Amino acid sequence: MKIGILGSGLMGAKLGRLWATCGHDVTFSYSRSPAKLERLARDCGGAHGSVAEAVTDADALLLAVHWSRIDDVLEQAGDLAGAVVLNCCVPLDESNTDIVVGMTTSGAEELARMRPKARWVASFNTSPSESFAGVFARKAEEPRPHLLIYGNDAGAKKIAGELILDIGFEPLEAGGLHTARFVEPFAMVTAELAYGQPGGPALTYRFDKLRA
Template sequence: MKIGIMGTGHIGKTLVLKLSAAGHDVKVANSRGPDTIERNILAHGAQAVTAAEVVTGVDVVILSTPLGAIPKIAQLFADVPADTIVIDTSNYYPKRDGEIAEIEAGMTESEWVAAQLDRPIAKAWNAITSASFAEKGVPAGTAGRIAIPVAADGERERDMAMKLVDETGLDAVHSGSLSESWRQQPGSPSYCTDLTRKEMPDALAATERSRLPVRRDLAIAAIAERMGDSTTNPDSDYAVRLTRVLFM
């Protein structure tokens, strides 16, 4: 399968490595150009390309950028065929992305992304820490395998996202439509808590929407206090302990 990945942050790097290792024909781009992409993430045959090239001639595009960058990326999709599946991994953090009025008024993050792109999307890989994603993927059927939620309105988007999630070493649990995807936004019990497939449905059902922003911001403050100005993400053990205390 031909896959284009936009973004080379912590999640994007792991997506490139895992999906190319799984045998897919992967292209990757960032906002700074192909010459700035670290060579180590191309170890399994992925190709570094421009942002315009990454969305052309592919079956799937995965967006792994800050949510605030989506409007700038949207113009790249003007000529992308309607049958190209788009999967978004982003999360809304107002201090980083700036306040977005529609989301603050109640639109889910994934609905907002779909509106910016003017096309259907699936939401996946947003609810796992980058460290857990990089380190804890295991083959299907392994006891204790981490599960992550996948939201989509269409069956094609849902099924493709769930297939690719499985190929990256995680169980996929369909969380519902994009309008229900607030259940996997930052601050929710399913967000970065490393739950199993058996545990995930109860976590999704227990989500209290009104409490998500407060919990999200508490976690960010705690991580900032611990990490200081470092751009390094916290290790998975600390991050999961923190999110389980704050979100569950």
């Protein structure tokens, strides 16, 4: 699968490297440091380039930028018509302490309004990037930790689900894109548990239904 990474911070860099390890064709883009993009590509045998180059002919895109950079990266990405876009962004203020969109809408829904021709699906925003390497190393073990996935496009969710499985999580269906109104605040809970409580940031979770 050809994957374009829009944003090469912690989330984009780590997921891009792991997907490259799985054999996907990964292109890194959108960083203040061109040298960082070059290093990421070199280290995992991928490519690097502009946002437009990462978008071109991609089977899937990962949108992984701070909310303050959304307008800029979308302008460079174009209309994204037909593109499958995995959104892991939480709409946070500059201090990363408060959500700036909700509760009658969400960051995910606002993105869908900005680029209505894209095939949006949200995932990866409820598990800290520090968990990815450990989950990947244990992906042969069962049960796998869950990862919430939500969106309105069944085909896009199928593609995202395959990429989630590649990392080592089990995708957990959480409904349509409107679910983001509740998931984005939940992402702040997982951040508190990961970074504000003892035990380290490599947090995972799993939901199970009790059966009689």
